[in-house]
Amino acid sequence: MNNPTVNKTRFRYPMRWRIMDSLETGTSLLWPKSMSRYTGWLLLSPALLLVGILVIGLVQIADSSMRTLDTSTYLFSETYSGENYATIIESATYAKVIWRSLLGAFLTVVFTLLLAFPYSYILVRTRSALTRKTLLVILFLPFFIGQVVRAYGWLIILGNSGAVNEVLGLVGIAPMRLLFNFPAVIFGLVQYMLPFAVLLLAPALTAIPQEIETAAGSLGANWRQTLWHVILPMAKPGLIGAGLVVATLSLTDFAMPAMLGGGSQDFIANAIYDQFFRTSNQGLGAALALVLVGIGSIMVGIVFMIFGAGTLGMGAKK
Template identity: 30%
Template sequence: MSSAHETLRRGGVPRRFSGLLWRNPRLGLGSLLAPPLAWFILIYLAALVVLFVAAFWSVDPFTGELDRTWTLDNFRAILTSDTYRAIALRTVAMAAAVTVTDAVLAFPFAYYMARVAGPKLRVALFALVLLPLWSSYLARVYAWRLILSHDGVLNWALKLVGLPQVDIGYSRWAMWIVFTYIWLPFMIMPLYAALERIPGNFFEASGDLGARGWRTTAKIVFPLALPGLIAGSIFTFSLTLGDYITPVLVGGPGSDFIGNVVYANVGIANNVPFAAAYATLPLLVMAIYLLVARRLGAFDMM
């Protein structure tokens, strides 16, 4: 030990610091986590605080200048306006519908990837899931816009097989389809990670006790996959809540989301305080969602 201490002493400050970290593992972990935590606190949390504070300000109707006097007028306007309430409800309903649809589609696909597919097929399925993420978000939305338009690929294929054409382009149905497609990989990957970690002997024990496939799924697979399902739903739900591009490109009249109102008030109306107040709605909805998930015990199994 004395020779080691002598070596550290001769090595200068870097060796002494290395020895300090070696003797105190928690200090080493703290030094690794400090930069990202500082970035998270200074950039993300500070921005949220500024957003929340600005929501209580207002804009002078005559000069257009920012009035930093605290007021509840922005929140009062949101709660008393039928239009803004309808937009908020439409956004939350669409986010919930997309989340449920993605969960229904992703669960069997992720289960097949994790428990049934061989190594080579699993790699191919991974590539199929991740391949859309390699292209631009706008390219994928515009592709679906071409598919769902009146003279698009969908109606062309229906006409080819003798079926009546459908008119779902520039509608809420189109938004539902596009959102479901775009966020589906974000549901598949967490579900796959959760299903892949389920020990194989759990299935053997369930079979030995006489449980059939559906009972095993309900009593073993689903509860153990619930953390992955919650993680995926956080992605799909929050990403749909905050989106404003898809409603503009594939939504019809009356398809505005919360993000569209925020964008209009920031870039067009120049009413940043109202935009900040309206932008707190998705944060509030996600906070309630996380609290409900926690009460259901979804995070206890992570």
């Protein structure tokens, strides 16, 4: 029996629910239920569009790479030939540039992972909220500063009259040439790639239960054994993913070799820029671009052959 003293309040349909109902009605008119089987393709369409644009661009680059430049008229040939690729293969300069790019990418991956792994581990395992927030702030600050600005900063710090040489002078060491060489380029690339590697490693380390490390310690394993036999194998997907991202970004980098290398430590991207915008030989530049794409694809393929493509997902290769 209802109590007459109870105040009956009328339920009011929230405005946000009305908006959502209107959106749902409009969506059903534009995309009826009979088309539900194609919903996945609809959601994929933006990504497929971007991939399609990329493929069209690669086709045009491939077309340009097969045309040679007539230096007397600066017109491209109407017929196709492999002269641009022959020039790259026969040139000792381009062989040196390609080797420098591969070596630079490899060294950047090694040093970046050596620095990123302990940083990520401390970030994930620390119990201090202040320490974690401080590490996060230090990690994200570089993203607010462009790569070119950072490179200019290192030019000032590492210059002949920079802060580093001034400190060395205080202890009686003569000024050293710290810029415009290969180590300076590697240093700049490692500093630039470190946040990317940490962001990729942190989730992989977070997925490792801390109880497993405790169990390993209780079974007599010291921290070195736990690191080598427990943490590193379980963090392999993150290490491989971070290594691939760092390697591809380093291999294709332009700013650090151009600015910290001083024009004497060019990577492939710098050689491509020179052909497109300095010598106007777009055919040779396009051939170099496809060589860069090929090198990157082969590098990724080799990693997948060694570790398995499933290593980056749940179906890791044992």
